[in-house]
Amino acid sequence: MDISSDEIVAYFKSNGASENCPFCNKEDWYVSAVDSDKPEKLILEHANFPLIQDNVFTQNIMQIIPFTCVTCGFVRLQHMHHLQTWISSRKCVNDNETDS
Ligand SMILES: [Zn+2]
Numbered sequence: 001m002d003i004s005s006d007e008i009v010a011y012f013k014s015n016g017a018s019e020n021c022p023f024c025n026k027e028d029w030y031v032s033a034v035d036s037d038k039p040e041k042l043i044l045e046h047a048n049f050p051l052i053q054d055n056v057f058t059q060n061i062m063q064i065i066p067f068t069c070v071t072c073g074f075v076r077l078q079h080m081h082h083l084q085t086w087i088s089s090r091k092c093v094n095d096n097e098t099d100s
Contacts, residue, residue: 003042005031007087014086021069021076028070046080 008031012019019027032045048061063080 003044003083003087004040005042007090008042008083010090011083011086021072021074023074024069024072026069026071029076030068030070031065044080 009019019029021027021029032042044065047064047066049064050057051060051062052058065078065080065083067076067078068074069076
């Protein structure tokens with residue numbers, strides 16, 4: 001899924017999240033590599049966290065996108081599914097508005 005930095009900022013704003021780092025209060029975050037073919041789009045790096053239930057690893061994983069503060073290195077984690085679902089629903093609304 002193509003995601004732009006503007007969409008990520010819009011997602012955080014819609015959820016009332018501050019763009020500032022909670023440690024150093026700066027606003028510069030390293031999210032992921034930029035797609036060289038489409039510089040406005042991001043290639044989201046993510047980590048897979050295994051889920052544990054009753055002290056046993058399950059087959060389920062949680063995909064997490066790390067946002068790293070450029071200034072102090074604080075890492076903020078975002079569940080990828082929530083971000084993708086929000087952006088997809090927003091694109092549907094925008095597509096429907098464009099069609100009518
Ligand atoms: Zn920071």
